[in-house]
Amino acid sequence: MWGKSVHLFSVFYFYLSNILLKNLATQLVHGTDKQHANQASVVSDLVLSTTFERNEIGDFADGQDVYTRSSNPNRRELESKLALLENGTSAFAFASGQAATLGIFHALGGKHVIIPDDMYYNGRNLLEQCFKHRELTYSVVDMTDLSAVEAAIKPETSLIWIETPSNPLLKFTDISAVVSIAKKHNVLTACDNTWATPYHIQPFRFGVDIIMHSTTKYLGGHSDILGGCVILNEPTEQMKQSIADFQKYGGGVPSPFDCWLLNRSLATFLLRMPVHASNAMKLALFLESHEMVEQVNYPGLESNIYHKVAKKHMQNGFGGMMSVLLKMEESDLKKRASDMKYFKHATSLGGVESLVEHRRSVEGNNPTSPANLLRISVGIEDSHDLIDDFEQFLTR
Numbered sequence: 512m513w514g515k516s517v518h519l520f521s522v523f524y525f526y527l528s529n530i531l532l533k534n535l536a537t538q539l540v541h542g543t544d545k546q547h548a549n550q551a552s553v554v555s556d557l558v559l560s561t562t563f564e565r566n567e568i569g570d571f572a573d574g575q576d577v578y579t580r581s582s583n584p585n586r587r588e589l590e591s592k593l594a595l596l597e598n599g600t601s602a603f604a605f606a607s608g609q610a611a612t613l614g615i616f617h618a619l620g621g622k623h624v625i626i627p628d629d630m631y632y633n634g635r636n637l638l639e640q641c642f643k644h645r646e647l648t649y650s651v652v653d654m655t656d657l658s659a660v661e662a663a664i665k666p667e668t669s670l671i672w673i674e675t676p677s678n679p680l681l682k683f684t685d686i687s688a689v690v691s692i693a694k695k696h697n698v699l700t701a702c703d704n705t706w707a708t709p710y711h712i713q714p715f716r717f718g719v720d721i722i723m724h725s726t727t728k729y730l731g732g733h734s735d736i737l738g739g740c741v742i743l744n745e746p747t748e749q750m751k752q753s754i755a756d757f758q759k760y761g762g763g764v765p766s767p768f769d770c771w772l773l774n775r776s777l778a779t780f781l782l783r784m785p786v787h788a789s790n791a792m793k794l795a796l797f798l799e800s801h802e803m804v805e806q807v808n809y810p811g812l813e814s815n816i817y818h819k820v821a822k823k824h825m826q827n828g829f830g831g832m833m834s835v836l837l838k839m840e841e842s843d844l845k846k847r848a849s850d851m852k853y854f855k856h857a858t859s860l861g862g863v864e865s866l867v868e869h870r871r872s873v874e875g876n877n878p879t880s881p882a883n884l885l886r887i888s889v890g891i892e893d894s895h896d897l898i899d900d901f902e903q904f905l906t907r
C-alpha cells in the first residue's frame with residue numbers, strides 16, 4: 512500500500528517539480544536573496560562583519576540577526592538556493608558535510624539508527640567515536656537487501672540512513688522501497704545525496720524526509736570549499752527547530768567567504784553536471800572493453816547489476832563517479848595512478864578536475880575496499896583527453 516502511494520507521490524512530485532523548477536537555472540545565477548550593500552554591484556557583496564547594527568527601536572534590517580553565527584547575508588542567500596535545488600522548505604548550511612551529518616544525528620535526540628554497510632566511512636566513524644558515550648546506537652546493513660533493512664528495525668529506531676550510489680562500489684539502494692519500509696514502521700529516512708546531487712536524484716520525490724550534502728563535492732565543484740548542508744521538507748518541520756538550534760548554538764557554520772564561494776559555484780552547477788555525466792559514461796564504456804579491467808562499477812552501464820534500479824531513480828544520466836577493479840598489483844596500480852597526466856591521484860570528488868584514488872589506502876586500520884580498486888571522479892575536461900590518459904595508464 513505504501514509502495515503504491517510513494518510511487519504515485521513520486522510521479523506527481525516529478526511533474527510538479529518540473530513546473531516549479533523551470534527557472535532553476537535563472538535562480539541559481541541571480542539568487543533568490545541577493546545581498547547588495549552597494550546597489551551597483553552585479554554579484555553579492557561579501558559580508559564579513561560578525562555583528563550588526565540595531566536601528567532606533569532596537570531591531571535589525573530585514574532578515575538579519577544579532578550575530579553572524581545566527582545569521583549572515585551570504586549564508587541566507589546560500590540556504591535559499593540550497594532549499595530550491597532540492598525542492599525543500601528549509602536548508603541549513605554547515606562548515607562541512609560531517610558537521611551536517613552530526614546535526615542530523617543530534618536532532619534525533621538519541622535512540623537507534625540504521626546505516627548502510629558502505630556509508631561514507633567517516634560518517635560511520637562519527638557514530639562509532641563521537642557517540643560512543645551517548646545513547647545513539649546503530650546497526651549496519653546491506654541496503655540492497657530489503658529484508659535485512661526491515662529486520663534491523665527496532666522499537667527505538669528513529670532513522671534509516673540512505674547513501675546512493677555508494678562509495679566506492681557504487682551499489683544502488685532502492686530508495687522508494689526503503690522509504691516504504693521506513694514509513695510502515697514510522698521511522699524517518701535521511702539521504703546523503705552528495706554523489707548523485709539533485710541533478711540526478713531528487714530524494715524528496717521518493718518520500719525521503721531529510722537530505723544531507725557534503726557541499727565540498729559537486730555543489731562546490733572546484734575543490735576549494737569545505738561545506739555541508741541539511742535540507743528539510745514539510746513533513747519534518749518539527750525537526751527544523753532542532754537543526755536550527757544545532758546550527759546556531761553548536762556554531763559549526765561556514766564562513767561568509769565559503770558561503771559566497773558556494774553561491775558562485777551553484778550558478779554553474781546545472782552546466783557542470785551534464786559534462787561530468789557524459790564524460791563518465793564514455794570513460795565507463797571504454798574501461799569496460801579493456802583487457803586490463805576486471806570490472807567497472809558504474810550504474811549507467813547496462814551490464815551493471817544496479818542499472819535497472821538506478822534508472823528508476825536517476826534522471827539526466829548517471830553521475831560522474833565510478834570505480835574499477837584492475838588486473839594489476841597494488842604497488843603497480845598506485846605508481847601508475849600517480850603518473851597520470853590529467854587525473855590527479857588525490858582523495859575527494861566532484862570537482863571540475865578529474866581525480867583517481869586508491870581507496871584502500873585511505874580507509875585506515877580496517878580497510879574494506881579491494882586492493883585492486885581505483886575510485887574515479889570524472890571531471891569536465893575533454894573526454895578524449897581523459898580516455899587517452901586511461902589508455903596510457905592501462906598499457907604503460
Ligand code: PLP
Binds near residue numbers: 608703
Ligand atoms: N558524504 C559523502 C558521500 C562524502 O563523500 C563525504 C566526504 O568525502 C562526506 C559525506 C563528508 O563531507 P565533508 O568532507 O565535507 O565533511
